[in-house]
Amino acid sequence: MSPERYQRIRDVLAKRQTDLTVCLENVHKPHNVSAxxxxxDAIGIHRVHTVWEEKYKLRGGTAMGSQQWVRVNNHDNITDAIGALKSQGMQVLVTHLSEDAVDFRDVDYTRPTAVLFGQEKYGVTDEAIAMADQDIVIPMVGMVQSLNVSVAAALVLYEAQRQRQIAGMYDIQHLDEEECQRMLFEGGYPRLQKMCKRKEIPYPPIDENGHIAADERWWQQMQMSPAAIKALHADEAAE
Incomplete structure (x- = not known):
């Protein structure tokens, strides 16, 4: 990894917003999920959450755009997903037209926030609406009464970014160093990262120049087959 790429990744990670996220409930069209x-990724969200019923699940191998740089947590159901978000102290907003809905720009996104978006045709489920803290709407004055889900997400998220930028929240690093090291290795050394996964070898540390700072043992294991590594660990455990 070149020093320039190292610094680029470091700059990106320094602006990641760990307390801002989205939850996609049965959003199943690959181009929408990818968008x-x-x-x-563009506004600095580190992790997104997904819920897919069996009939809405994406096909295996479907690309999710910038998934390399955005962590994805999948949940078995919407109750678990929202429960996990609220356990982190997040306000859960849902795009839903109701008497209690407010303009999406009138929400305080400097608070820990999760924004829920629903399936393309039917929107979010009644269960999700009941569990959310606030309904939000995007004002429209034309004949069309809804936006594409990826467009709606972009509008809401860029408002969140605007507020957080003004509040100086992008000037403070939120990610811990362990997660930064993990993403530096995965983003800077993708081939070696795949080998580590296949051989079940821990990631090495990355130094301030973007170089791998591993000991001789790590490099030796990288030259060994997965079977040889398992045998080595078995021998060490028996000693």
């Missing part, structure tokens, strides 16, 4: 994840 939303790409927007999340």
């Amino acid at each position: 939303i994840v790409r927007t999340c």
Whole structure:
């Protein structure tokens, strides 16, 4: 990894917003999912959450745009997803037209926030609406009464970014160093990262120049087959 790429990744990680996220409930069209994840990366969201019923699940291998730089947590159901978000102290907003809905620009996004978006045709489920803290709407004055879900996500998220930028929240690093090291290795050494996964070898540390700062043992294991590594660990455990 070149020093320039190292610094580029460091700059990106320094602005990641760990307390801002989206939750996609049955958003199943690959181009919409990819577009939303790409927007999340662009505004500095570190992790997104997904819920897919069996009939809505994406096909295996479907690309999710910038997934390399945005972590994805999948939940079995919407109750678990919202429960996990609220356990982190997040306000959960849902795009839903109701008597209690407010303009999406009138929300305080400097608070820990999760924004929930629903399935393309039917929107979010009644269960999700009941569990959310606030309904939000995007004002429209034309004949069309709804926006594409990826467009709606971009509008809401860029408002969140605007507020957080004004509040100076992008000037403070939120990610811990362990997560930064993990992403530096994955983003800077993708081939070696795949080898580590296949051989079940821990990631090495990355130094301030973007170089791998591993000991001789790590490099030796990288030259060994997965079977040889398992045998080595078995021998060490028996000693």
